[in-house]
Amino acid sequence: MTTIAVTGASGQLGHLIVEHLLNRGVDAGDIVAVARTESKAADLAERGVTVRHGDYDAPETLDAALAGVDRVVLVSASEPGKRLPQHQAVIAAAEKAGVSRIVYTSLIRASETSNPLAPEHVATEEALAASAIPATILRNSWYIENYTAQIPGYLAQGAITTATANARLSAATRSDYAEAAAVAALQDAEGATYELGGDTFTMTNLAEAITTATNTDVRHHLVSVDELVGGMVQGAGMDEGTARFWASVDASIAKGELETESTDLADLIGHEPTSMQDAVRAAL
Template sequence: MTTYAVTAATGQLGRLVVDALLERGVTPSDVVAVVRTPAKADDLAARGVVVRAGDYSDRASLDGALAGVDRLLLVSGSEVGQRVAQHANVVEAAQAAGVGRLVYTSLLRADTSTSPLAPEHRATEQAIADSGLPHVLLRNGWYYENYTASLGQYLATGEVLGATHDGRIGGASRADFAAAAAAALLADDEGEGVHELAGETFTLTDLAATITEVTGTTVVSRDVTGEEYRRTLEGHGLDAGTAGFVAALDASIAAGDLHTDRTDLAALLGRPASTLREAVDAAHRAA
């Protein structure tokens, strides 16, 4: 009997991974949901999932959270700037617990990406490699939801504003990335691997055209310089640091860092990934 643990299990991705494991037939009592606040996982506990407290910043809590775990999904943390130390705590606890496979949600092309998100992912990947733990790196592309969450704004303004210079974006739904993570945890092979994960690739021009087609409201893509984009974001209320960070993400897209032709995601899913149109349509119907 194998015990599977998912960190950040009450988060948007982690909760979907738990769902995917259960849907694939894993016995609920063989799934450990590692969460910072157990009360937020009452619904998982009601389904028979084992809920344990574990905080990325509290090394001692992670020892108890990972006791007896055979395979672990480390969902990358959300606190940019603190993630290297936080992730190292999880890796060390996994070593101490004798985890047999560690799966980590990294960033598409993390080893070469100029994205401001990439350095922490590279450092975590190195820490995992140095640990000697058998591991799988899931280098996730962009969630469609990164854009569909702003559907109302696009419809209100009639434009998708960015500074990507029509760089291609390898995307997929959060549910697809979660299903891929579950597949990597459950895989029978013992080999290690690096998976560059993306489904459909699209530009912001494609996004605007898809929104127009799905909603019937004309939306266009307006591409600006990185500096103009940064100033615009500040004008909309973002502080200078956050605006610069967001502009740097678009610069990374313009450089091609979120584009891949690899089909690793479909291979893990055993089916084609969902499409951008499906994601826009879902967001439109949910609005």
């Protein structure tokens, strides 16, 4: 009997990973959902999953959360700038618990991209390599939901404004990435690194899909990185440092750094990832 713990189970990705483990036939009693806010995992508890309190920012909670666990899916923390010590706390607790393997959700091309989110993922991968626990690295590309969640704004403005140079990127839904994590937790793939990306499209393709699905004209408006920063500061009230951080993600996309020809995601989950057009329709 293998017990699998999923950290961040009160968040969207972690919650979906637990659901996919259940969908793939894992007994609920063999799953531990580690949640900072246990009430957000109440539906999992109702299905028989063990829900334990575990907070990345409170290392003292993690030892009990991972006690008796064989494998851990370490869902990367959500706050840039704080992730490395949070992840190190989970790794340390996993070592104390005698965990046999960790599956970590990293970032696509983490070791070679200019994406500002990458350094903490690279540092976490290095911490895992230095640990005695074998690790499987899932380098996830962008979530399609990063865009579909903004559809109301796109419709109101009639435009998607980016500094991506209309370069292609490979994105998938949270559910697809979650399913891949569940599969990886069930497989014996110590030391493997997977580059995960789904449907490949441009922001113009996205605008066209939204236009078709809503019968409302949405265009892709291309700007420079500096212009995008200015729009975030003046239009959204964002401070310049934060605006430049997120605008540099678009600069990374413009370099093609979020595009991949890897079929690792489809190979892991056993079917084609959700298309961008289907994700747009589902969001509406």
